[in-house]
Amino acid sequence: MISHSLPPQSGTPYLLANLPSKEKLVHEFRGKSLTGLRTPALVIDRAVFARNCARMHKSARAWNANFRAHVKTHKTTEGTKLQLVSLADKTSAVVVSTLMEGWNILLSGLVADGTVQDVLYGVPVSPNKLSDLAALSDALAVYGGVVRLMVDHPDQVQALEKFNLDQNRQVPWSVFVKVDCGGKRAGLITSSPEFKSLLLCLVATHATSIHGFYCHAGQSYASTSLPQASSFLSAEVQAVNEAAKLAKELLSSSVSGHTQPFVLSVGSTPTAHAFSEPSSEVLAQLKIELHGQLELHAGNYPILDLQQLHTNLVTHERVSHRVLASIISYYPGRSEDGGDEAMCDAGAIAMSKDTGPSGGFGDVVGDIGKGWKLGRVSQEHGVLVRKEPMVRDSERGLTGGDGGERLELGTIVHLVAQHACLTAANHPWYYIIDSDIEGGDEKVVDIWIPWKGW
Numbered sequence: 001m002i003s004h005s006l007p008p009q010s011g012t013p014y015l016l017a018n019l020p021s022k023e024k025l026v027h028e029f030r031g032k033s034l035t036g037l038r039t040p041a042l043v044i045d046r047a048v049f050a051r052n053c054a055r056m057h058k059s060a061r062a063w064n065a066n067f068r069a070h071v072k073t074h075k076t077t078e079g080t081k082l083q084l085v086s087l088a089d090k091t092s093a094v095v096v097s098t099l100m101e102g103w104n105i106l107l108s109g110l111v112a113d114g115t116v117q118d119v120l121y122g123v124p125v126s127p128n129k130l131s132d133l134a135a136l137s138d139a140l141a142v143y144g145g146v147v148r149l150m151v152d153h154p155d156q157v158q159a160l161e162k163f164n165l166d167q168n169r170q171v172p173w174s175v176f177v178k179v180d181c182g183g184k185r186a187g188l189i190t191s192s193p194e195f196k197s198l199l200l201c202l203v204a205t206h207a208t209s210i211h212g213f214y215c216h217a218g219q220s221y222a223s224t225s226l227p228q229a230s231s232f233l234s235a236e237v238q239a240v241n242e243a244a245k246l247a248k249e250l251l252s253s254s255v256s257g258h259t260q261p262f263v264l265s266v267g268s269t270p271t272a273h274a275f276s277e278p279s280s281e282v283l284a285q286l287k288i289e290l291h292g293q294l295e296l297h298a299g300n301y302p303i304l305d306l307q308q309l310h311t312n313l314v315t316h317e318r319v320s321h322r323v324l325a326s327i328i329s330y331y332p333g334r335s336e337d338g339g340d341e342a343m344c345d346a347g348a349i350a351m352s353k354d355t356g357p358s359g360g361f362g363d364v365v366g367d368i369g370k371g372w373k374l375g376r377v378s379q380e381h382g383v384l385v386r387k388e389p390m391v392r393d394s395e396r397g398l399t400g401g402d403g404g405e406r407l408e409l410g411t412i413v414h415l416v417a418q419h420a421c422l423t424a425a426n427h428p429w430y431y432i433i434d435s436d437i438e439g440g441d442e443k444v445v446d447i448w449i450p451w452k453g454w
Helices: 022-029 046-062 077-084 099-107 127-141 154-167 193-204 218-222 226-250 269-273 280-289 306-310 420-424
Strands: 041-045 066-070 093-096 118-124 146-151 173-179 208-215 262-266 292-298 321-331 341-344 362-365 372-377 382-386 390-393 397-400 412-417 430-433 446-448
Touching: 022 446, 041 046, 046 066, 046 077, 046 292, 066 077, 066 118, 077 093, 077 099, 077 446, 093 099, 099 118, 099 127, 118 127, 127 146, 127 154, 146 154, 146 208, 154 173, 154 193, 154 208, 173 193, 173 226, 193 208, 193 226, 208 226, 208 292, 226 262, 226 292, 306 412, 321 420, 341 372, 412 420
Parallel strands: 041 430, 066 093, 066 292, 093 118, 118 146, 146 173, 173 208, 208 262, 262 292
Antiparallel strands: 041 321, 321 341, 321 412, 341 382, 362 372, 362 412, 372 382, 390 397, 430 446
């Protein structure tokens, strides 16, 4: 239960974030060759990023679904624009994971120019952030925008009710109810008594307006095929649809203040990639069975990484990022299998310590260093090992190693990260290339500066 009074309120120090100057960075690096950059350096191919965004828009449109872009992977003005407006379609709805993202979307002018009109704060709302959320909501409302919250516990609803009462706030909070479809990250299972209690709490108050139901199958990242990812997608749709059905049963047609039809928001990057072209029969059946308007959400898809490659739903050509790293030492025969190892200047702070089903912390791609992966990481450096172990043959000695040639000191290798979201969070800015421009894949054409903090 929420205490009698709300906890002390915290604010977002967006005016104190002290981000680097884009103008100075562009002046310093635009036109510079990638070989001349200080490593480690995160590079993003804008052309590939944009094509991934257009592909996602096309998938959502094929299903007659709205699209909501999660901006937490890159956290930039430029990336958000590409996610929302592509050659295939456009949307104005986003998800943010931090209030720093929300405030910077406003400060960047994306709300004022109409690019962003709908901002969902994508984690269950904390009672000590309500004053900040109210200020952001009021600021967006000036331009016709709206802030939406996520709830999965009655105490959150009571906190919103208490805040509105204390502040004499007449505007109800627009909320998504978070539904758990098996991932056990956040949300409630629709068959649980707790879910019904939450719905009853929401129906009984004037402090909130149910906008829809939101599901994220985090467990879908373990998919290794289209059928597996599709099964997770089906589970997401079934969960939010069942939630909407239960809510409609609790609401009489005379009750106002709640969105009708409800928005049924589903997605993760793997399940979003499972959105293949539907048949007209499937679309007709969905129209009959759904208790609301379908919405697709995803975030990692513009950049992608080794985790997404492991799902077998995307190809290497669609991965838009690389981390450049320099070889700083070499150790012949040091590995346990007798193979060579090399040290590079990209460690945990450049790559993160996330690993994945493919093993290691990143794979070397491109012509230089093919056959090597980042096998171990310390804070500021990592150890490269061959992807395939060496095998001792009685006649030929050590063989194998996946053809990983000797790496010379000073050589720059290109790494694809296991988890692009955490890797991007480690870098102060991104070097942007554009493979659609002549020579644009070898030199810097822009700099994107991510929003830092919470």
